[in-house]
Amino acid sequence: MPSSSATATQPNPKPRRTGGSVRSKDAHAEVLAAAAELLEECGFGALTIEGVAARSGVAKSTIYRWWKSKAELIMETFNTTVTQRLRVPDTGSVKRDLTIFIRELYRISSFPWRVNALRGLMTAAQFDEAFADVFRGWIGERRAVVAQILQRGQERGEIAPDIDLEHAVDLVFGPFWYRLLVQHAPLNGSLAGGHVAQVLQGLAPQTQT
Known part of the structure; x- marks a missing residue:
């Protein structure tokens, strides 16, 4: 057989x-x-x-x-x-930059083997300490791209200057990883703009009353 x-x-x-x-x-x-x-x-x-x-x-x-x-x-x-070189959008708008980045990130849903590979890599990182270091380094490179976009937004006054930048990056990536792993809702590039808009509502400078 x-x-x-x-x-x-x-x-x-x-x-x-x-x-x-x-x-x-x-x-x-x-x-x-x-x-x-x-x-x-x-x-x-x-x-x-x-x-x-x-x-x-x-x-x-x-x-x-x-x-x-x-x-x-x-x-x-x-x-x-898939990701030979990370593209860092720089359109002059934090909203546009994040939307471009997240839309590209969500495109993974069109390629089932890539989704399967990412889930497998995340699982492997939980049980293999040596690989976990490699995986965190790889994730860190992608987090650095989002941090750069957010920092530029701070410099332009689009984002509050006193935000917790690490937490803000978590907010950006949260829907991607949660939906990828739990599979409770779709990952679709058409959703990127709405997800980004909701995140930026919480990161915008507070208006004085």
């Missing part, structure tokens, strides 16, 4: 390639491409390093030398495929 594992989805495994601690660019790219394919085909949970090795033709031992865990491999795959 055919196996349902990720390895079985590769009918014609590539010839096995071995490598050392210095990554071959071609082999590195093949591993990431194989991981992306298998993520889309079978999801985070069913994906295995053995499956990636079979699909890419790169030895399992080599993959483990290059990445400490499946989660780290998937994170690099996600970054390479």
